[in-house]
Amino acid sequence: MSRAPSVCDRETWNRTLAYLLLGFVCYALPWSVFAALPIPPDQSSALRLQGSNTIGAKLGPALVKGLLEQQGFSSIRILPGDAENEQKIVGINAQGLDVTIEVAAHGSGTGFVGLSDNTADLAASSRPIKSSEADALTALGDMKSRDAEHVVALDGLAVILNRDNPLDALRTEQVAQIFAGEISDWAQLGGRPGAITLYARDDNSGTYDTFKELVLSANGKSLASTAKRFESSDQLSDSVSQDPNGIGFIGLPYIRQAKAVAIAAGESQPMLPSVTLIATEDYPLSRRLFLYHPPQQANPWVAALTRFAHSPRGQAIVNESGFIAQTVQAVTVAANEAMPAQYQTLTREAQRLSVNFRFQEGSSTLDNKALRDIERVASYLKDQDKLRDKVVLVGFGDAKKDAARAELLSKLRAMAVRRELAKHGVLFRDITGLGEEMPVAANSADEGRIKNRRVEVWVY
CATH class of the missing domain: 3.40.190.10 (Periplasmic binding protein-like II)
Structure with missing residues (x-):
């Protein structure tokens, strides 16, 4: 105790x-x-x-x-x-x-x-x-x-538009160009002509810090001086929802009357900020909420x-409160042709748990959230009677010059999770590494590489 x-x-x-x-x-x-x-x-x-x-x-x-x-x-x-x-x-x-x-x-x-x-x-x-x-x-x-350090919730930064804006998806580099002022008219993105109005949080905001790190700095950009700045999340969201040419970024609970667009990063497919994709931190603009x-x-x-x-x-x-809890759940994943054959088999026969294990920067050591998630996953497996021969760990990593090395490193990450879960009596059905397959973020920046270095948990 x-x-x-x-x-x-x-x-x-x-x-x-x-x-x-x-x-x-x-x-x-x-x-x-x-x-x-x-x-x-x-x-x-x-x-x-x-x-x-x-x-x-x-x-x-x-x-x-x-x-x-x-x-x-x-x-x-x-x-x-x-x-x-x-x-x-x-x-x-x-x-x-x-x-x-x-x-x-x-x-x-x-x-x-x-x-x-x-x-x-x-x-x-x-x-x-x-x-x-x-x-x-x-x-x-x-x-x-x-x-x-305590991760108490997960959240996704939503990029929001007025509901009448016909655009449904943007790439992170496009979002960066928009907020840097380099793309200044919706017609440049195939939308209706109109000068884009930028709405952003203030400099003290962690939301702004996250946006700056994940979007602006990652693409070598800075926020345009013309952006309207807000301390209040509600006020920013309501302003975008009332402006046909507006675009802003906001925490998931504050979308309110605006429209969130799907976001893609690197080689990932466009993703809406859904509960599951944020819980696993696969959504490109997902983030953690901390108490220190x-x-x-x-x-x-x-x-x-x-x-x-x-x-x-x-x-x-x-x-x-509108955020994403860290409660472990099993979710069904739909297969698609872009998935490796081994992964498609998992989607047909098993379910994925709503948690990914990630690691400290530049290390094979599980990060603070992952260490607490070990306990959550072990408790779930015990409650669901899945401690013996029901669990598959799948490791992923960032791209390497040698694909075999990337695959080996991804399996070693899965083995690191295995060691911790084994302490709770978990016996595994399989442990595998898929290397650089199925990236969820761009490998061109440290933040993206860290997100791609992950371990998924699947249960039969």
Whole structure:
């Protein structure tokens, strides 16, 4: 059983004594005693969540509310905060005391600044922490470690148009040219003539950071200065939906009245941002939503919220909030002629699980999400009585000069997943590597190569 971090400074020690005097059990005790999370005696916020607007606008408050409900709080309200895009979640415990949790949603980068200057306990981010940000927070510990980084949901960046726009699909390089201002009229793409209007998130937004990395920078482009910028996802989406010549990018729950187009990258086929393609992270503009905290975090509310976010109820709230949960499901895949024969056989005889295992950059080591997905997949296989001779692992990789080397590396990735699942008693039907077949992203950039280096799980 996991334990909360020990107390490490005088300020935290003083707070701990205060909590104990109020009769609450606090730090350095088993998780099971957190049925009564401490309320600060000075009526300050028990938890300060800061960062991504994508998370903070809806998902963050919903997870906080769910945690309070689980902990037995009543009269839970979500109230406006002290500024725009800020909220307070307030509840009452069994002793009649109020607890307040603050959520500020001003962009992913602001969450890491908040951890640095101690104005936040937990950072919400719709992109991975940058190396420069992790370096700036070194005094707090390794912010890229499994103890610090939590993938709580999956999302897809949708490229959105007005519903009357006849275009249905775009390649990522075309999207980059559009937002760089190089393609400025819809007629250049075979659409109706009209000057294209660009709508983009602001510089603090993790959504913008993700778009910049996956689309603009990957194609050597920069955002045109004519783009209209928004802090609010809802406002951006509504503006595009009301503009016949508009185009924007947005998180999946914020498509609202606009139209999402199918996206292709590299040699992949155009894909709409569907639940399954985002869950497996095959969709070219899929992304992860993160919570970050110092690995030796002393505030028990931080541990409580991150653990709740990973729980079945927490993942149900992810789904209810319009994002993609990490709950493992079996899905049927339709065969097509472009698939290798061996893969077509799988589509006819088995089902694919809604998870892909991916690896740390430049490494054969599973990344933090994959390590948690091992536990999710093992639990699913046990519940479905599929631990013995029912599982096939299929590895994929990026293109190499030697196709045989690509195939070998892809099988070695599958073997790395095998080793971890075998610890949970899984006996496999087959393990194979398909090399550079069926890419889901362009191999011309690191981000694309990382996405192509993956392992799928199929069950009979």
